[in-house]
Amino acid sequence: MVFLIAGTIAFAQPGPRHGRNSDGQNWWNMQSKLGLTDEQQTKIDALRTEHFKATQNLRDQLNEKQVKLDNLLNDNEINSKEVEKMVNEIGKVKTELMQQRINHRIEVRNLLTDEQKVKFDMMGRHQGYRQSGRHW
16 A cells, blocks of 8 residues: 555656756757757757747746636536636637747757758657647
């Protein structure tokens, strides 16, 4: 019983995220795999900072709307119209976030050489970029 509880708790805890960005991609690993120049690293870091600042409000909205949806679903009497409305609002925010992430990825990709672009595209493909909506 103790092992079962301990195992459940261990799997529920998030792992270490040292050197990783918000979606778990190892940023420093990407830099070394692509062989980025110092200038490219500086420009990409600036783009990342700008992107995270620009999307902070959207991420906050998404979190707030997801909490509201959870609350609606936990009511004793679920209001289907309100749930549907909140799902649609969440969808709009997610769509905007996805567009922002894609724009950011394009901006980063535009800073790369042709050889780096091939590696970058393969890294995204192998690490679930397209399936999960994750970004660099």
